[in-house]
Every structure is written in structure tokens, then in C-alpha cells.
Amino acid sequence: MHMKRAFYIGRFQPFHLGHYSTICTIAKEVDEVVIGIGSAQKSHDPENPFTAGERVMMIKHALEDADVKHYAIPIEDLQRNAVWVSHIVSMAPPFDVVYSNNPLVIQLFKESNMNVRQPPMFNRKGYSGTEIRKKMLEGDEWRELVPVAVADVIDEIDGVTRLRNVSSKDME
Ligand code: ATP
Ligand code: MG
Numbered sequence: 001m002h003m004k005r006a007f008y009i010g011r012f013q014p015f016h017l018g019h020y021s022t023i024c025t026i027a028k029e030v031d032e033v034v035i036g037i038g039s040a041q042k043s044h045d046p047e048n049p050f051t052a053g054e055r056v057m058m059i060k061h062a063l064e065d066a067d068v069k070h071y072a073i074p075i076e077d078l079q080r081n082a083v084w085v086s087h088i089v090s091m092a093p094p095f096d097v098v099y100s101n102n103p104l105v106i107q108l109f110k111e112s113n114m115n116v117r118q119p120p121m122f123n124r125k126g127y128s129g130t131e132i133r134k135k136m137l138e139g140d141e142w143r144e145l146v147p148v149a150v151a152d153v154i155d156e157i158d159g160v161t162r163l164r165n166v167s168s169k170d171m172e
Contacts, residue, residue: 007088007095008119009036009075009105011129013048014154015058016146018127022119024066026099033070034095035059036088040074046167049133054157061149085112136160137167 006026010019026033037055042048050058052074059072071093078087085108097115100106109116125131127145135142136159143151154160 003031004097005032005034005093005095006030007034007036007092007098009038009088009100009102011038011042011048012055012058013050013129014132014146014159015055015062015150016127016129016132018122018124020062020066020147021122021127022099023063023068023070025119027066027068027070030097031069032093033068034092035070035072036092037072037074039077041076044162044166046133046163049159049163049166050154050157054153054159058147058150058153061153062147065147065149081108084108085114133163136163 006029008023008026012019023033023035037052037059039048040052043051043054056072056074059070063070073092075088075091078084081104097117098105098109099117099119100109101118101121106116106118132142132145134140135145146154
């Protein structure tokens with residue numbers, strides 16, 4: 001029996017309800033979802049506060065609760081777009097279809113003759129990594145924008161304090 005697998009990639013800084021809703025939608029159309037964690041080597045900076053392992057935890061716990069069969073695979077940046085699809089294929093379990101709304105991701109997979117689908121967007125203004133990191137820095141309410149399991153991981157690692165510290169300037 002051939003399992004149908006989808007591929008979906010993001011940086012997930014953090015994994016929010018837009019990502020979660022998209023993956024739940026994809027999971028209705030395939031047997032398993034392969035989730036690429038992009039810029040996996042980055043952490044402890046204002047745009048990328050969380051490590052690959054912490055992002056694996058966020059995704060695992062959030063999707064466990066939703067019963068979505070998945071594999072989260074950290075993928076480091078390769079500063080060479082022309083061979084990026086091969087880089088992904090060399091790291092990920094085999095997949096049949098790619099879901100993305102990112103124009104570069106779509107372009108690169110289509111050039112490799114992969115089947116690409118565009119998933120719906122969910123509340124893109126609120127469910128946005130940039131917005132959530134901004135709210136964390138400003139002390140605004142961010143928990144309602146992420147799965148409960150993700151808020152628990154961020155609390156466990158004291159993620160908001162880390163984000164504030166790595167976003168602040170040197171002191172005299
Ligand atoms: P950042 O602001 O840090 O770039 P982001 O919210 O765009 O964060 P990414 O990790 O960059 O999150 O997103 C991965 C993929 O998820 C992107 O291709 C993006 O199109 C998609 N995505 C982001 N937000 C939503 C949403 N609200 N609904 C559906 N898809 C989304
Ligand atoms: Mg983005």
C-alpha cells in the first residue's frame with residue numbers, strides 16, 4: 001500500500017494557529033504530513049528565537065492533540081536556491097505533494113516537476129509569527145494565537161524572556 005505524504009515548510013518561530021489549521025486541512029487530503037522546519041540552524045535571535053529542537057517539541061505536542069500523523073524534519077538553510085529542492089529531498093521522508101503559499105517555494109518545487117497545492121490562509125493578520133513575536137516583546141496577549149501545547153513549551157523554556165534578552169541592546 002502506498003501512503004500518500006504531503007510536504008509543508010515554515011520557520012515556525014513560533015508554530016501558531018495558522019500553521020496548525022493549515023496542517024489539519026492538509027491532513028484530511030493525505031495519510032501523513034512531512035513538516036520541514038526551515039532555518040533550522042538559527043536560534044536566539046529576534047526573528048528566530050527558538051531552536052530546531054524546541055520547534056520540534058511545539059509541533060509534536062500540538063499535533064499529538066489533533067491526532068495528525070506527521071514527521072517534523074529540521075532543514076538548515078542552503079544559500080543556493082537552485083539546488084534547494086534536492087537538499088530537502090535528501091533530508092525528508094518521501095512525499096508526493098507540496099503545500100505552500102510562498103512564491104519562491106512554489107517556483108522551486110514546480111521547476112522540479114513536483115505537484116504543488118496552495119492551502120487556504122487562516123486569519124493571516126493575527127496568526128503571524130512576526131505579530132506574535134511583537135506581542136511577546138510588548139507584553140501583549142499572544143497565547144490565544146498559538147495552540148495551548150505551544151504556549152506550554154514556550155513557558156517551559158522561558159521563551160519570552162529569551163526573546164526580550166536577545167532583542168535588547170548592549171548595556172554601558
Ligand atoms: P514570520 O512572520 O516569522 O515569517 P509566519 O507567520 O509567516 O512567520 P512562517 O514560519 O514564515 O510563519 O510560515 C510558514 C508558512 O506558513 C508560510 O509559507 C506561510 O505562507 C504559512 N502561513 C503563515 N501564516 C499563516 C496563516 N495564518 N494561515 C495559513 N498559512 C500561514
Ligand atoms: Mg513568513
